[in-house]
Amino acid sequence: MSSNQHHLNKEQMLTRVQEELERPPFHAFLAPRTHSADPASGEIVIELPWQDAFSLSAAEKYYHGGIIASLIDLAGHAVIATHTGGVAPTIDLRIDYLRPAPGGSLFAHAVALSVGRTLGRADIRIIAQDKTVAVGRGAFRVLG
Amino acid sequence: MSSNQHHLNKEQMLTRVQEELERPPFHAFLAPRTHSADPASGEIVIELPWQDAFSLSAAEKYYHGGIIASLIDLAGHAVIATHTGGVAPTIDLRIDYLRPAPGGSLFAHAVALSVGRTLGRADIRIIAQDKTVAVGRGAFRVLG
Amino acid sequence: MSSNQHHLNKEQMLTRVQEELERPPFHAFLAPRTHSADPASGEIVIELPWQDAFSLSAAEKYYHGGIIASLIDLAGHAVIATHTGGVAPTIDLRIDYLRPAPGGSLFAHAVALSVGRTLGRADIRIIAQDKTVAVGRGAFRVLG
Amino acid sequence: MSSNQHHLNKEQMLTRVQEELERPPFHAFLAPRTHSADPASGEIVIELPWQDAFSLSAAEKYYHGGIIASLIDLAGHAVIATHTGGVAPTIDLRIDYLRPAPGGSLFAHAVALSVGRTLGRADIRIIAQDKTVAVGRGAFRVLG
Numbered sequence: 001m002s003s004n005q006h007h008l009n010k011e012q013m014l015t016r017v018q019e020e021l022e023r024p025p026f027h028a029f030l031a032p033r034t035h036s037a038d039p040a041s042g043e044i045v046i047e048l049p050w051q052d053a054f055s056l057s058a059a060e061k062y063y064h065g066g067i068i069a070s071l072i073d074l075a076g077h078a079v080i081a082t083h084t085g086g087v088a089p090t091i092d093l094r095i096d097y098l099r100p101a102p103g104g105s106l107f108a109h110a111v112a113l114s115v116g117r118t119l120g121r122a123d124i125r126i127i128a129q130d131k132t133v134a135v136g137r138g139a140f141r142v143l144g
Numbered sequence: 145m146s147s148n149q150h151h152l153n154k155e156q157m158l159t160r161v162q163e164e165l166e167r168p169p170f171h172a173f174l175a176p177r178t179h180s181a182d183p184a185s186g187e188i189v190i191e192l193p194w195q196d197a198f199s200l201s202a203a204e205k206y207y208h209g210g211i212i213a214s215l216i217d218l219a220g221h222a223v224i225a226t227h228t229g230g231v232a233p234t235i236d237l238r239i240d241y242l243r244p245a246p247g248g249s250l251f252a253h254a255v256a257l258s259v260g261r262t263l264g265r266a267d268i269r270i271i272a273q274d275k276t277v278a279v280g281r282g283a284f285r286v287l288g
Numbered sequence: 289m290s291s292n293q294h295h296l297n298k299e300q301m302l303t304r305v306q307e308e309l310e311r312p313p314f315h316a317f318l319a320p321r322t323h324s325a326d327p328a329s330g331e332i333v334i335e336l337p338w339q340d341a342f343s344l345s346a347a348e349k350y351y352h353g354g355i356i357a358s359l360i361d362l363a364g365h366a367v368i369a370t371h372t373g374g375v376a377p378t379i380d381l382r383i384d385y386l387r388p389a390p391g392g393s394l395f396a397h398a399v400a401l402s403v404g405r406t407l408g409r410a411d412i413r414i415i416a417q418d419k420t421v422a423v424g425r426g427a428f429r430v431l432g
Numbered sequence: 433m434s435s436n437q438h439h440l441n442k443e444q445m446l447t448r449v450q451e452e453l454e455r456p457p458f459h460a461f462l463a464p465r466t467h468s469a470d471p472a473s474g475e476i477v478i479e480l481p482w483q484d485a486f487s488l489s490a491a492e493k494y495y496h497g498g499i500i501a502s503l504i505d506l507a508g509h510a511v512i513a514t515h516t517g518g519v520a521p522t523i524d525l526r527i528d529y530l531r532p533a534p535g536g537s538l539f540a541h542a543v544a545l546s547v548g549r550t551l552g553r554a555d556i557r558i559i560a561q562d563k564t565v566a567v568g569r570g571a572f573r574v575l576g
Contacts, residue, residue, distance in 0.1 A: 023201070023202075024199065024200050024201065024208050025196060025197060025198075025199040025200075025201070025202055025208075026197060026198055026199060026200065026208035026210060026211060028197070029173065029197050030210070052169060053169060053170060053172070053173050054169075054170055055168065055169040055170060056168050056169075056170065057167070057168065057169070058167075058169055064168050064169075064170035064214070064217075065214075065217045065221075065234045065237075066170060066174070066210070066211075066213060066214025066215075066217050066218060067170060067214070069210060069213035069214060069217060069237065069239075070208070070209075070210025070211070070213060070214060071210075073208075073209045073210045073213060074210060077209075089241070090209045090239075090241050091240070091241060091523075091551065091571055092238065092239060092240045092241065092524065092553075092571055093209075093213065093237075093238070093239045094236065094237070094238050094239075094382040094425065094526065095213075095236060095237045095239075096235070096236045096401070096409055096425060096427070097233070097234050097235060097236065098401060098402045098409060099402065113384070113386060113420070113423065114386045114387065118550050118573075119523065119573070121384055121386060121524075123423075132401070135401065135411075135425070137382065137384065137423070137425060139384070139523055139524055139571055141550075141551070235379075235407065235427055236380065236409075236427055238382065238526040238569065240545070240553055240569060240571070242545060242546045242553060243546065257528070257530060257564070257567065258530045258531065262406050262429075263379065263429070265380075265528055265530060267567075276545070279545065279555075279569070281526065281528060281567070281569060283379055283380055283427055283528070285406075285407070311489070311490075312487065312488050312489065312496050313484060313485060313486075313487040313488075313489070313490055313496075314485060314486055314487060314488065314496035314498060314499060316485070317461065317485050318498070340457060341457060341458060341460070341461050342457075342458055343456065343457040343458060344456050344457075344458065345455070345456065345457070346455075346457055352456050352457075352458035352502070352505075353502075353505045353509075353522045353525075354458060354462070354498070354499075354501060354502025354503075354505050354506065355458060355502070357498060357501035357502060357505060357525065357527075358496070358497075358498025358499070358501060358502060359498075361496075361497045361498050361501060362498060365497075377529070378497045378529050379528070379529060380526065380527060380528045380529065381497075381501065381525075381526070381527045382524065382525070382526050383501075383524060383525045383527075384523070384524045385521070385522050385523060385524065
């Protein structure tokens with residue numbers, strides 16, 4: 001994929017993703033979990049278990065768009081940071097909400113589209129109950 | 145601005161924004177506040193006071209990108225819903241992170257770019273310590 | 289994929305895409321061609337043969353970003369219009385330029401992410417010399 | 433605006449924009465013109481006169497979305513390149529089509545939102561017959 005991709009094995013990828021997930025205090029609220037990583041494709045999967053505090057409505061269990069945006073942001077960051085070994089602040093994001101996202105875990109599938117010396121791009125797909133509920137795409141700075 | 149804009153006075157706009165902010169359970173965590181509304185331009189301003197739980201880093205007080213994305217989503221939604229009098233689920237969003245957003249209140253300035261029968265678009269500018277730290281733009285469904 | 293997808297066979301899909309490509313006078317300049325269509329996945333592929341008038345630079349044969357944006361727009365429109373049988377004006381687009389796009393044909397691979405009663409979303413991948421040079425994602429109105 | 437902004441006067445800005453407009457062979461087809469430049473705000477305005485070859489439909493004079501996307505791309509590029517004195521390849525763009533764009537000149541009003549050492553962001557507003565018909569926002573590489 002990339003000239004500066006670190007060739008990590010599965011255990012190393014999972015460790016790297018987990019480090020990214022544990023660092024920010026905001027993640028203590030969100031509580032995302034490393035689910036899986038595939039060294040061949042570079043895809044990582046992050047699980048976000050449901051909490052009632054994530055809800056859009058008191059009456060029904062559907063995710064607020066801000067929680068989905070947060071998950072897309074952190075998953076995109078994590079996949080680029082795993083590739084480069086450094087940090088990867090978000091430059092910009094596009095988020096498309098395809099359908100309401102019902103309660104239960106969300107799974108963010110993130111892949112790097114390209115990673116260069118100064119810039120990475122990532123695609124993120126959010127799955128709820130086996131359906132794609134949202135997709136995200138972003139540009140990230142590559143820093144040492 | 146719009147053929148189906150409700151012509152609200154300032155008090156009515158503020159009440160309408162406040163209703164939007166109080167509804168979602170996720171907002172009990174975020175705790176956004178109605179700051180101001182301008183019937184002439186249609187601009188609304190929403191304040192988000194700092195909490196340590198919003199932080200990107202344990203060492204320094206900077207906002208996590210997911211909090212900024214959440215504020216852009218809810219402010220865009222609120223400005224379109226205030227125009228139309230109904231709900232306005234987010235179709236898609238673009239978020240540009242221009243610079244790190246230091247702790248202290250964020251102020252989201254939201255305006256409608258266009259509002260039609262089925263579709264509205266909004267521009268959102270996020271201000272921290274008098275600087276624009278992020279900008280957002282989104283498309284929203286217009287529902288009765 | 290969609291509740292209002294028209295179930296077209298391969299010949300019908302190709303005919304529908306070709307109609308979309310022939311209509312606009314701007315396409316007489318661009319000269320895109322229907323390349324292939326897959327009824328199972330709903331993917332269509334549109335080819336854009338190189339012209340020197342598409343160039344970014346007089347010295348080297350690389351595509352101007354505006355030509356790539358135009359191809360993404362028309363391919364996204366075509367895949368949604370093929371699904372719905374009507375027209376599908378573009379609401380918004382995101383375009384990511386991943387690497388320079390060298391002369392030779394471009395191939396736009398377009399799929400619908402979702403198609404509803406009023407709104408469709410499409411993903412478009414632009415291939416040059418077997419590499420993905422750009423990706424696009426857009427929202428489109430669904431009209432009768 | 434920026435730490436590496438070149439402080440150009442009006443004549444220098446106009447000369448710099450004109451250089452950017454003349455370079456690409458694709459612009460010989462589009463024929464955009466430097467309209468104005470404001471050293472105080474950094475805003476540049478580029479005019480695109482109507483041609484029948486830009487049309488979406490043989491029956492009516494409305495701009496094809498690809499022409500609008502091309503104008504947004506070149507205007508964003510030009511405003512960042514004018515700031516930095518170098519070239520500024522497009523990283524990504526978002527384009528929102530707000531209403532049909534009738535024949536007659538388009539005017540692209542472009543400003544830099546931020547310009548840093550490696551990255552610039554621009555906002556572009558497309559005006560037709562005194563109405564905003566589309567808006568664009570993009571990220572651009574800053575190169576020497």
